[in-house]
Amino acid sequence: xxxxxxxxLPDGVDELLPPDAWTLEQxxxxxxxxxxxxxxxxxxxxxxxxxESLLTGTGNNLDLKTFKVTDxxxxxxxxxxxxxxxxxxxxxxxxxxxxxVSRLCYADTVLHTRPAHxxxxxxxxxxxxxxFGEPSVAADLEVMSLMLETLKLAGVxxxxxxxxxxxxxxxxxxxxxxxxxxxxxxxDALNRKSIPELDALAETHGSPIIEIIRDIAKLSGGIESxxxxxxxxxxxTCDMAFQAISALQAFASSIQQRFPEVDLGYDFCELxxxxxxxxxxxxxxxxxxxxxxxxxxxxxxxxxxxGASRPATGFSADLKTLVxxxxxxxxxxxxxxxxxxxxxxxxxxxxxxxxxxxxxxxALNAHDTSEDLGCTQSLVNDGxxxxxxxx
Numbered sequence: 001x002x003x004x005x006x007x008x009l010p011d012g013v014d015e016l017l018p019p020d021a022w023t024l025e026q027x028x029x030x031x032x033x034x035x036x037x038x039x040x041x042x043x044x045x046x047x048x049x050x051x052e053s054l055l056t057g058t059g060n061n062l063d064l065k066t067f068k069v070t071d072x073x074x075x076x077x078x079x080x081x082x083x084x085x086x087x088x089x090x091x092x093x094x095x096x097x098x099x100x101v102s103r104l105c106y107a108d109t110v111l112h113t114r115p116a117h118x119x120x121x122x123x124x125x126x127x128x129x130x131x132f133g134e135p136s137v138a139a140d141l142e143v144m145s146l147m148l149e150t151l152k153l154a155g156v157x158x159x160x161x162x163x164x165x166x167x168x169x170x171x172x173x174x175x176x177x178x179x180x181x182x183x184x185x186x187x188d189a190l191n192r193k194s195i196p197e198l199d200a201l202a203e204t205h206g207s208p209i210i211e212i213i214r215d216i217a218k219l220s221g222g223i224e225s226x227x228x229x230x231x232x233x234x235x236x237t238c239d240m241a242f243q244a245i246s247a248l249q250a251f252a253s254s255i256q257q258r259f260p261e262v263d264l265g266y267d268f269c270e271l272x273x274x275x276x277x278x279x280x281x282x283x284x285x286x287x288x289x290x291x292x293x294x295x296x297x298x299x300x301x302x303x304x305x306x307g308a309s310r311p312a313t314g315f316s317a318d319l320k321t322l323v324x325x326x327x328x329x330x331x332x333x334x335x336x337x338x339x340x341x342x343x344x345x346x347x348x349x350x351x352x353x354x355x356x357x358x359x360x361x362x363a364l365n366a367h368d369t370s371e372d373l374g375c376t377q378s379l380v381n382d383g384x385x386x387x388x389x390x391x
Contacts, residue, residue, distance in 0.1 A: 012115045012122035016320065022332045024125065024323045028107050030153045031127055038146060040105040040129055045087035047080060047109070053090055054079040056305040061275055062086070065112045080111045084126050085314060086302075092132045093303030093310060101139075102132040102310075107319070117291045120321055128296075128316030132303070135311035137247070140280050140298060141254055147294050147315040148259060151284060155327035156293065160263040160285045161255065164270035165248045166277045166297075169213070171240030172233070176209035186210060191271045193217055208236070216268040225266060226252070244279075251280055273297065282315075289325065293317060333359050337388065338370035338378040350379060350386040 009015065016024055032042060048069075055063055065082040081087060084106050092102050107127040115122050129146050131139050144161075151159055169190070173183055182205060189197035190213060198214035201207075212232050219225050230245050252264055270281055272295065281297030296315025303310040322328070339351050341363040354360050361373045370378050370391050380389050 010122075012112075014121045014123065014320075016323070019330065019332065019334065020323050023328055023330045024319050026330055026332055027154055027322065027328055028125075028127065028319060031150050032105065032107060034149050034153060035105040035129055035146065038103065038129075038142070040103040040146075043088060043091055043104050043106055044108060045081070045084060045091065045106070047111075048078050049081065049087065051077045051079040054081055054086060056086060056090070061273060065114070067111055067113055082110055082112050083316075084108060084110060084128065085130060085299075085316065088130045088314075089132070089302040089310075089312065090306045092130070092312075093306035093308040097308065098133060101134045103129070104132070105129045119289070119291055120318060124321070125319040126316050127319050128314060130312060130314035132310045132312050134313075135300065137251055137254065137280075139311070140251060140313050141258070143296055143313050143315050144255060144282060145258070147282070147284060147296055147317070148262065150315075150317055151286075151293060151322075154293075154322040154325070155329055156286050156322070156325065157327065158263075158286055160265060160287075162265050162267040162270065162283045162285065162292075163248055163252060163255075164267050164281045164283075164297075165244040165279060166271075166274060166281060167244030167247070167279065168216070168229070168241050168268060169271065169274070171238050171242070171244060172209050172213055172216075174240065175236060175238045176207050178205070178207070178210075186213060187271065187274075190217055190269050193269050209238075212236075219266070219268060229268075247280065273299070276302070279313075284317075286325070293321060293325075333357065335359065335377065336361050336373060336375040338373055338375035338391070339363065340379065341365060341368065344381075344386075347379065347381075347386050354379075354388075 051068060054066060062082045067080040069078050071078045088104050088106060092098065092104060096102060105128065110124055110126045112122045129143060131143055148159065173186065178186065186201055189201065195214060195217060198210060198217060202210040202214055216229060226245050226249050230242060233241055255262065255264060272281065276299050277297050278300040279298030283292040284294040285292055294315055294317035298313040300311045301309045302312045335358065337354060337358050337360045339347065339360055339362040351360050351362060361375060376391055377388050378391050379386050
């Protein structure tokens, strides 16, 4: 291995350099301040935990994404978190033990064994909010509002929201009464949006439910598309799916009323978190970027394994992805002012005042120059007064 190769980062692991690191930090502060204004409390779970905690509840879906190590003190298996949501659920149920509504937010690094998609990395900076203890649509709307506020603070101008409801697929597949093998084949084909495979499965098993699932996979459009599905299943015994579509219609109507500028769509093939999501799911996109900028949804009973079965809804986003969209207008001062090396108290006072609005870099030795320090202005003693002059 060459000397230069020793310092290469692992594939899919990156770092932020100036000015992106400053931009991320500024965004993080603005977003957390916004969450606080809604009444959310900040939590900071540990980077590593015993694997039982990390893979409980929503975490079961994260097993292959989680780096695992052996704890040298106890010999037990530990994991480096791949998602902060299960940790926040543990804090709510096991530590805070609230019986009312609990609003929690976070912003920290997670680690994935593989990147989630081709336009991200293995060490995202996850930011998000979780709301526990309230099963109503009002809670989902609040979380949606926070997600849209997050994207607005990141400078994202155009937002498209894809809505889904896990109850649509769960209700249909339950009504179909398929064996486990066929059910797995339908799930896999729908997840990949493979219409030919769904056609073949519908023909093989003669199932009208699989035909409806196939038609759902091809479906696109506005709120009227939901009505067409309701019409299809009205004659079938699919109460769960029917109720899920009604819930989606009501939720979509509320979003359109509150956020008329947001483009709405539906993705009935969205099976993300199928094993733990229990209701409405949503993903946010922007033109020119092929993957979701933020995702969220309802996952009731998340805290059951931690001692309290609680309704829950939340969302999360990756700050690194939002920074690299390059849509955020940073107000971190980039111009630098050069100050000469001196113990002159009037100079030090002038520097203190200027640092409230500018970057002032003071020379540490007689050889430092404004050019070396990347400065565009300089503090110059003009008749006993320190004044700014362009270089």
